[in-house]
Amino acid sequence: MTHSITMFMVLISILALANGSYLYPQFYDRSCPQAKQIVQSVVAKVVAKEAHMAASLLRLHFHDCFVKGCDASILLDSGGSIISEKGSVPNRNSARGFEVVDQIKAALEKVCPQTVSCADILALAARDSTVLAGGPNWEVPLGRRDSLGASLSGSNQNIPAPNNTFQTILTKFKLKGLDIVDFVALSGSHTIGNARCTSFRQRLYNNSGNGQPDLSLDQSYAAKLRPNCPRSGGDQNLFFLDPVSPRKFDNSYYKNLIVSKGLLSSDEILFTQNQQTMQLVKQYAANQELFFQQFAKSMIKMGNITPLTGKRGQIRKICRKVNG
Ligand code: HEM
Ligand SMILES: *[C@@H]1O[C@H](CO)[C@@H](O)[C@H](O)[C@H]1NC(C)=O
Numbered sequence: 001m002t003h004s005i006t007m008f009m010v011l012i013s014i015l016a017l018a019n020g021s022y023l024y025p026q027f028y029d030r031s032c033p034q035a036k037q038i039v040q041s042v043v044a045k046v047v048a049k050e051a052h053m054a055a056s057l058l059r060l061h062f063h064d065c066f067v068k069g070c071d072a073s074i075l076l077d078s079g080g081s082i083i084s085e086k087g088s089v090p091n092r093n094s095a096r097g098f099e100v101v102d103q104i105k106a107a108l109e110k111v112c113p114q115t116v117s118c119a120d121i122l123a124l125a126a127r128d129s130t131v132l133a134g135g136p137n138w139e140v141p142l143g144r145r146d147s148l149g150a151s152l153s154g155s156n157q158n159i160p161a162p163n164n165t166f167q168t169i170l171t172k173f174k175l176k177g178l179d180i181v182d183f184v185a186l187s188g189s190h191t192i193g194n195a196r197c198t199s200f201r202q203r204l205y206n207n208s209g210n211g212q213p214d215l216s217l218d219q220s221y222a223a224k225l226r227p228n229c230p231r232s233g234g235d236q237n238l239f240f241l242d243p244v245s246p247r248k249f250d251n252s253y254y255k256n257l258i259v260s261k262g263l264l265s266s267d268e269i270l271f272t273q274n275q276q277t278m279q280l281v282k283q284y285a286a287n288q289e290l291f292f293q294q295f296a297k298s299m300i301k302m303g304n305i306t307p308l309t310g311k312r313g314q315i316r317k318i319c320r321k322v323n324g
């Protein structure tokens with residue numbers, strides 16, 4: 001029995017190595033068999049109360065992985081030598097869901113103390129959120145460990161800004177081992193969730209310094225956005241990224257881009273700036289199943305960005321701080 005378990009672990013390790021990664025879905029099967037179920041049930045309860053939270057949890061995994069890898073660095077509060085990533089430009093007044101992660105972690109600590117990492121919680125919660133919103137399912141590779149530090153500068157520099165150029169965003173993806181297909185598919189996350197006025201105001205009034213709005217934005221849509229997103233003030237006012245079906249994970253995001261109704265510049269440029277991404281947008285708009293399949297693949301790829309494994313990092317007891 002012990003022998004066959006050992007052989008199984010060896011086999012898993014070989015498979016993981018061949019795959020170029022040390023993460024695998026069965027990581028907690030013996031140490032905390034209830035782990036996935038506990039995460040799912042808390043996320044389901046929270047999303048049932050507040051559908052918006054599905055989007056916020058999905059985004060946290062992205063903002064974690066692009067900074068020092070998927071290591072829960074985004075969850076650390078400031079203290080000691082740590083300067084929290086929560087204060088970065090992309091996260092400040094925007095990233096949310098930290099209390100939900102606390103709640104998931106507390107539920108896990110009761111059943112399996114110091115076993116399930118905060119980084120894996122983010123990966124599982126992102127998947128569960130996607131499924132609960134009506135999107136694709138996938139098996140989440142697990143075994144990430146939690147960082148001992150955070151990187152405010154990494155959060156400011158690595159996470160794309162909504163007014164970055166096509167090339168700048170693509171470069172930021174490539175620096176994380178993601179390609180142009182991942183860029184298009186993962187942007188499909190904007191089929192759910194909200195953006196603040198400040199994230200797209202530039203497009204409404206003075207897009208390139210000539211006092212003109214962004215003409216790649218449907219002008220009647222722009223006119224509807226302006227009252228709640230004036231030239232000054234209202235920075236934090238919220239708008240749906242996909243007004244057609246704001247809480248449903250579907251392919252309407254891509255359909256919006258084709259009719260010039262992508263809310264963020266970083267959304268619309270997928271259709272206007274590059275032939276390959278334009279073709280992908282058309283394909284995903286025409287075929288939701290194709291989008292779902294690629295989204296799942298790209299999420300696994302994103303979740304594999306330089307995780308801490310083995311004895312590196314730690315399993316935090318509280319996701320907001322390193323163990324004392
Ligand atoms: C391609 C480059 C990307 C850019 C420039 C970008 C930018 C943004 C911006 C500006 C917002 C609105 C934030 C606010 O105003 O408070 C947002 C929201 C969101 N982003 Fe992205 N994003 C990108 C890629 C991604 C990826 C890869 C994912 C997930 C895999 C993602 C998931 C989300 C979600 C779900 C929301 C809504 C969050 C909420 O409602 O709480 N984004 N993004
Ligand atoms: C992008 O937005 C930031 C913040 O609003 C602004 O400072 C910057 O000038 C903008 N960049 C471009 C190229 O428009």
Ligand SMILES: *[C@@H]1O[C@H](CO)[C@@H](O)[C@H](O)[C@H]1NC(C)=O
Binds near residue numbers: 206208209211
């Ligand atoms: C638009 O922006 C440019 C450069 O940022 C500035 O010089 C100009 O005054 C602005 N125009 C308007 C109409 O706000």
